[in-house]
Amino acid sequence: MNVLIYLVPLALMLGLTGLVAFLWSLKSGQYDDLDGAAVRILPDDDIASHHIASRDVASRREL
Amino acid sequence: MAETIDLSLFVEPSDAGASHMTLAVEGVSCAGCIRKIENGLNKLPGVIDARLNFTQRRLAVDWRNDETDAAKIIAAIETIGYHAHPFAPERADADESAQAKWLMKCLAVAGFAAMNVMLLSVSVWAGNVSDMTQETRDLFHWLSALIALPAAAYAGQPFFQSAFRALRARHVNMDVPISIGVTLALGLSVYETATHATHAYFDSAIMLLFFLLVGRYLDLAMRRKTRLFAGNLASIKAEFAHRLDAGGELVQVPAAGLFPGDRVLVRAGERVPADGTIINGASEIDESLVTGETLYRPVRAGATIYAGSINVSGALTVRVTAVGASTLVEEVERLLDKATQARSQTVQLADRAARLYAPVVHTTAALTAAGWLIAGAGIHDSIVIAIAVLIITCPCAIALAIPAVQVVAAGALFRSGVILNGGSAIERLAEADTIVFDKTGTLTLPEPRVDESAGIEPEILEKAARLALSSHHPLATALARLARVRSPHAGAIEEPGQGVRAVIDGKEARLGSAGFCGIADAAYAPHGSGASFITFTHDGAAVTIPIRQTLRPDAVAVVDALRKRGLDLIILSGDRAAAVAPVANELGIANWQAALKPAEKIAKIEELKAQGHRVLMVGDGLNDAPALAAAHVSISPITAAHLTQAHADALFLGDQLRPVLQAVAISQRARRLMKENLTLAVIYNLFAVPLAIAGLVTPLIAAVAMSGSSLLVTLDALRARLRPRVAS
Numbered sequence A: 001m002n003v004l005i006y007l008v009p010l011a012l013m014l015g016l017t018g019l020v021a022f023l024w025s026l027k028s029g030q031y032d033d034l035d036g037a038a039v040r041i042l043p044d045d046d047i048a049s050h051h052i053a054s055r056d057v058a059s060r061r062e063l
Numbered sequence B: 001m002a003e004t005i006d007l008s009l010f011v012e013p014s015d016a017g018a019s020h021m022t023l024a025v026e027g028v029s030c031a032g033c034i035r036k037i038e039n040g041l042n043k044l045p046g047v048i049d050a051r052l053n054f055t056q057r058r059l060a061v062d063w064r065n066d067e068t069d070a071a072k073i074i075a076a077i078e079t080i081g082y083h084a085h086p087f088a089p090e091r092a093d094a095d096e097s098a099q100a101k102w103l104m105k106c107l108a109v110a111g112f113a114a115m116n117v118m119l120l121s122v123s124v125w126a127g128n129v130s131d132m133t134q135e136t137r138d139l140f141h142w143l144s145a146l147i148a149l150p151a152a153a154y155a156g157q158p159f160f161q162s163a164f165r166a167l168r169a170r171h172v173n174m175d176v177p178i179s180i181g182v183t184l185a186l187g188l189s190v191y192e193t194a195t196h197a198t199h200a201y202f203d204s205a206i207m208l209l210f211f212l213l214v215g216r217y218l219d220l221a222m223r224r225k226t227r228l229f230a231g232n233l234a235s236i237k238a239e240f241a242h243r244l245d246a247g248g249e250l251v252q253v254p255a256a257g258l259f260p261g262d263r264v265l266v267r268a269g270e271r272v273p274a275d276g277t278i279i280n281g282a283s284e285i286d287e288s289l290v291t292g293e294t295l296y297r298p299v300r301a302g303a304t305i306y307a308g309s310i311n312v313s314g315a316l317t318v319r320v321t322a323v324g325a326s327t328l329v330e331e332v333e334r335l336l337d338k339a340t341q342a343r344s345q346t347v348q349l350a351d352r353a354a355r356l357y358a359p360v361v362h363t364t365a366a367l368t369a370a371g372w373l374i375a376g377a378g379i380h381d382s383i384v385i386a387i388a389v390l391i392i393t394c395p396c397a398i399a400l401a402i403p404a405v406q407v408v409a410a411g412a413l414f415r416s417g418v419i420l421n422g423g424s425a426i427e428r429l430a431e432a433d434t435i436v437f438d439k440t441g442t443l444t445l446p447e448p449r450v451d452e453s454a455g456i457e458p459e460i461l462e463k464a465a466r467l468a469l470s471s472h473h474p475l476a477t478a479l480a481r482l483a484r485v486r487s488p489h490a491g492a493i494e495e496p497g498q499g500v501r502a503v504i505d506g507k508e509a510r511l512g513s514a515g516f517c518g519i520a521d522a523a524y525a526p527h528g529s530g531a532s533f534i535t536f537t538h539d540g541a542a543v544t545i546p547i548r549q550t551l552r553p554d555a556v557a558v559v560d561a562l563r564k565r566g567l568d569l570i571i572l573s574g575d576r577a578a579a580v581a582p583v584a585n586e587l588g589i590a591n592w593q594a595a596l597k598p599a600e601k602i603a604k605i606e607e608l609k610a611q612g613h614r615v616l617m618v619g620d621g622l623n624d625a626p627a628l629a630a631a632h633v634s635i636s637p638i639t640a641a642h643l644t645q646a647h648a649d650a651l652f653l654g655d656q657l658r659p660v661l662q663a664v665a666i667s668q669r670a671r672r673l674m675k676e677n678l679t680l681a682v683i684y685n686l687f688a689v690p691l692a693i694a695g696l697v698t699p700l701i702a703a704v705a706m707s708g709s710s711l712l713v714t715l716d717a718l719r720a721r722l723r724p725r726v727a728s
Helices: A004-027 A034-040 A049-062 B031-043 B070-080 B091-128 B134-155 B157-168 B175-194 B202-237 B327-342 B349-374 B379-393 B396-415 B425-431 B439-443 B458-468 B474-480 B555-564 B577-587 B598-610 B622-630 B642-647 B658-693 B699-721
Strands: B018-026 B047-053 B058-064 B083-087 B240-244 B250-254 B263-266 B276-280 B283-286 B297-299 B316-320 B418-420 B434-437 B493-495 B499-504 B507-512 B532-538 B541-548 B568-572 B615-618 B633-637 B650-652
Touching (some): A004 B091, B134 B157, B157 B175, B327 B642, B379 B658, B396 B418, B396 B699, B418 B658, B425 B633, B458 B474, B458 B499, B458 B532, B458 B541, B650 B658
Parallel strands (some): B633 B650
Antiparallel strands (some): B240 B250, B276 B316, B283 B297, B418 B650
């Protein structure tokens, strides 16, 4: 049973990490706009336009 | 005339030389809209940051004062293609969102602790039936205590604080037994652990907190959602006034930014932004939103007019008077005070349950301890069993039973176009057995419509309607609604107070008063039929178009359905009898009264209450506000006067009356479910409490019973989501 000496603290640390991560995400406003987050991933304007163009050409060729 | 806009009411200064503003944005529906608005604004010179919250449909903008201003930003959004309305953030809003965050943190802590303590507890339960040594068990119990005690101290705050407040005010709420139960369970567990006992209840205590916090959070989330929506709606509907400054310059200001003594210009067709006295000008005003009276009232300099009425014909200059300075508003305010005080404190189901619950449970626990003592058990054992009774009866299911149903029902109501002002309205709506309707704007549409039964040729009607697009007169506005071609005639000229004329197909057409169209008044304006008339002439042809208050399109069907549900229906109107009688007749409501003053409406409602009726009041006028406050529960259309909306328990959207029926139907169903849920909770206790009294409850049984009953109650609540069958 000596294995508990480090397994139990390890389990607790894992749980605590999850809790701290959640509290951090709450504090940094990640839950303020849930619907917005869902649709904001759709536009591609963060990718350089030539990148999209070349990818479009590639996908058209595949068709 | 270039008119400046004063938006200082909405702008908050942030850093040095920078400002911040929140706007409610209409028409945002997809990712493209977010990108268009944000990119468009961020490109503007001077804008520091623009961020759209898609969930709330609100836009937060920061800018540097020396490079741009609020009006330019709103104009920029208009050019992008969206309507933005400045939004005055309310304190209650900020308080609630801070509270929601705090509850969420408590919930997270309780959830973390519950999971980890359960991990240890399951090991102990498994070990108890196999080969766990006493030392290992003690270690696990101490570890549980290490997690559970600080977690409960943090996550239990909402309950401890509320219980403390209730006790200080010398009454008992649901949080008192919860706090006692949790504290005793934790204390007992620590003692048991110290004495190397087999059972500890850390997991029960912390799980209890977790479930209860879920209920609390749901409750708050529901209130926030409706408040958010109502807030956006209020800013979208917010009215602007034209203020005359000392130099005679016109400035557009939000109606909320007017002060007593300001002079405002009210043009024909505009709504009066504030109570005031007329300094200059003469006109007729439509006070249907104020008194329910549909006949126009002629006014001249010196007359008092009320916010919410519509200026029909001439332009008026009005000096804003202090709120309450006018006789009608004074009377309404005085009646409101009385009505709000007299409103019987209705006891909610949850409170009633709590009042019954606390003494019963505490007596049972005390009796159990006494019983075991008499039966010869030791003091320690008796107390342990008594505390087990407290734990097992902790009102987990009861505390979830009602908020869960409320949240689900509020969602269903929201989808039917009903916005609740508070969760308690659902129960009161379900209890209503009598519905009192106001007529004007409630049973009838808020704006008058063309009487289509008059049999006017569609071609001529279309011509008249298109001409009406050029006028601001309320009757013309009603007529213009019918125009299929939405572009006004070029060169149409409006003669204030008389009508519009334009040249159509080479011939002059006129729309307006009979005199303006060159027709003898008496011949074409039959009086006493409750309609107003507008005359149209073109190319020798002349028609008189009747325009009247018309019933909401589904009013007859809804009233029938409500009657079938066994509700008594009454009309109490401020309008004259000649206008109320046909409406009552058409709806088949025999019990109606007309020409009632606000005080008389209240008196009638008090009389109904004295007979033991639960009254649901549906009304929109300023004159209805006291009656709404006096009634058991109240609903207003979204077009209602501001003060009236503030006193209604719920608001409904749209041109239909159907939301009223659905509000009643959904609430009745929700109340049935609440009762069912409470019954489930009682049945659970009937099984669990005898076990606890018998001393058979181990922590394992407590955990299973508690989560099982909570789950059952929550699942049952989801049934409120199903649409109730409503006869149409």
